[in-house]
Amino acid sequence: MKDKQFECFYKDVLPDSRIEKRAEKIMADMLNFGNVVVNKFCPTNTERIGAYRMLGNNSFDHNDLAIGIYRACKNNERPGHLLCIQDTTELNFTHHLNRIREEDEDIGPVTKDDNAGFFCHPVLVIDPSLQLPIGISHVEIWNRRWDKVTKYDRDYKNQVIKEKESYRWITSAERTKELLTQATCLTIIGDREADIYDEFVSVPDQRTHLLIRSNVNRRLWGEDQNLFERLDSSVARASYELDIRHNRKKAKRTAKMSLKYERLKIRYPKNKAIGNNPNYVDMWAIEAKELPETVPAKEAPILWRLLTTHTINCAEDALKCVEWYSQRWFIEELFRVLKSKGLTIESAQLETGAGLKKLAVMALQVALTTMILKLSLTSDQDVKATLIFSDEQIHFLTIYMQKVEGKTDKLRNPYNEGTLQWAAWAMARIGGWSGYISQGPPGYITIKDGLDRFFDRYDGFQSALKYFKKDVYKE
Numbered sequence: 378m379k380d381k382q383f384e385c386f387y388k389d390v391l392p393d394s395r396i397e398k399r400a401e402k403i404m405a406d407m408l409n410f411g412n413v414v415v416n417k418f419c420p421t422n423t424e425r426i427g428a429y430r431m432l433g434n435n436s437f438d439h440n441d442l443a444i445g446i447y448r449a450c451k452n453n454e455r456p457g458h459l460l461c462i463q464d465t466t467e468l469n470f471t472h473h474l475n476r477i478r479e480e481d482e483d484i485g486p487v488t489k490d491d492n493a494g495f496f497c498h499p500v501l502v503i504d505p506s507l508q509l510p511i512g513i514s515h516v517e518i519w520n521r522r523w524d525k526v527t528k529y530d531r532d533y534k535n536q537v538i539k540e541k542e543s544y545r546w547i548t549s550a551e552r553t554k555e556l557l558t559q560a561t562c563l564t565i566i567g568d569r570e571a572d573i574y575d576e577f578v579s580v581p582d583q584r585t586h587l588l589i590r591s592n593v594n595r596r597l598w599g600e601d602q603n604l605f606e607r608l609d610s611s612v613a614r615a616s617y618e619l620d621i622r623h624n625r626k627k628a629k630r631t632a633k634m635s636l637k638y639e640r641l642k643i644r645y646p647k648n649k650a651i652g653n654n655p656n657y658v659d660m661w662a663i664e665a666k667e668l669p670e671t672v673p674a675k676e677a678p679i680l681w682r683l684l685t686t687h688t689i690n691c692a693e694d695a696l697k698c699v700e701w702y703s704q705r706w707f708i709e710e711l712f713r714v715l716k717s718k719g720l721t722i723e724s725a726q727l728e729t730g731a732g733l734k735k736l737a738v739m740a741l742q743v744a745l746t747t748m749i750l751k752l753s754l755t756s757d758q759d760v761k762a763t764l765i766f767s768d769e770q771i772h773f774l775t776i777y778m779q780k781v782e783g784k785t786d787k788l789r790n791p792y793n794e795g796t797l798q799w800a801a802w803a804m805a806r807i808g809g810w811s812g813y814i815s816q817g818p819p820g821y822i823t824i825k826d827g828l829d830r831f832f833d834r835y836d837g838f839q840s841a842l843k844y845f846k847k848d849v850y851k852e
């Protein structure tokens with residue numbers, strides 16, 4: 378059994394050790410096969426039955442599975458500054474509705490209200506000194522309820538639901554603060570959906586900061602102008618260049634950006650009862666806006682308005698915040714690996730919403746593992762391989778490396794021994810990558826194939842050791 382990747386991942390968090398082992402095996406198989414369809418990732422019938430039984434077992438749920446994920450994140454925490462990026466993705470299972478019972482309480486309408494699925498809202502923790510994710514500190518998974526009331530009622534109901542759902546931003550930040558106690562500074566990052574006054578009031582503390590993309594043209598305390606006008610009329614403090622990669626909405630270009638920042642008092646919203654809220658919260662607002670000279674004809678200028686509790690004393694401080702905010706790229710990539718370009722979670726074929734939620738939580742960690750390995754190759758900092766591998770696995774890789782390296786100097790592992798880059802380079806090589814960076818970096822599939830083969834060999838090595846009753850690690 379190839380189940381060493383996630384050895385002890387669930388130790389003491391699930392009802393019994395048999396279930397823990399099964400969950401670890403499912404994650405290892407998902408990683409090896411790059412697939413969440415049980416029939417595809419389970420090689421034998423016995424394993425298939427075991428996997429279905431575990432996913433259908435009602436004595437624990439996706440929240441219990443998430444505890445293993447939080448613990449892994451906590452283990453990678455070091456004192457220092459951490460970016461905690463929250464975002465929501467919709468997991469849509471409309472195409473599999475024929476399998477799922479109508480009254481299933483764990484599946485409901487999603488953004489398109491005749492589609493079915495649930496929402497997934499993780500907090501991805503990035504160590505900015507490594508430029509890499511180190512884990513997931515919290516995940517909320519929930520679904521809406523089907524409601525066959527009038528359109529008017531449903532509209533009203535949606536409003537209430539959305540208001541309630543918006544609390545996920547606050548809850549997730551609170552849970553993250555409780556988990557990551559060693560960090561000296563946490564920056565909680567969210568997109569426009571996270572522009573919530575209650576969050577500004579309750580989340581920040583001595584070591585916890587907010588960095589949010591502004592959505593609402595908020596009123597300011599003691600001023601006539603609202604936030605957007607106020608930023609618009611303030612002076613530019615610096616300018617910088619930003620490389621824009623081509624996508625559906627934007628043409629490739631080097632944008633010239635102007636940077637503004639102001640200290641402001643954000644006034645409580647009109648619809649809030651003043652009694653429970655302070656009149657205002659102190660924040661810094663940053664505006665990064667593309668200068669007209671580089672805006673292409675049919676496009677709007679690039680415009681980011683950010684709100685933060687970090688003190689902005691100079692243009693460099695403001696730029697630092699813009700850069701931290703741009704690390705949201707990591708969570709978007711995580712969702713891509715989970716959905717479109719990696720595990721294709723939405724093609725999972727299970728009969729219950731509760732089972733799909735369990736699978737989603739495990740798939741999140743699997744997607745993260747693949748992603749960290751691939752990204753480590755482009756990080757310019759040395760990252761310890763223990764972020765992903767156990768000491769025993771690293772030891773084995775050290776021995777195994779001479780098989781992986783080629784005869785010429787060009788095919789020597791260029792990274793420092795024991796680093797994640799060094800391990801990722803080996804995984805890519807084992808997975809069939811040429812080893813020449815000039816021929817392009819390896820893709821997710823190559824790294825996944827390499828991991829698969831590596832763990833095969835590692836397991837063989839372990840069995841051999843057991844057979845000879847030798848403990849090379851203690852020698």
Ligand SMILES: [Mn+2]
Pocket residue numbers: 464465568570
């Ligand atoms: Mn979002």
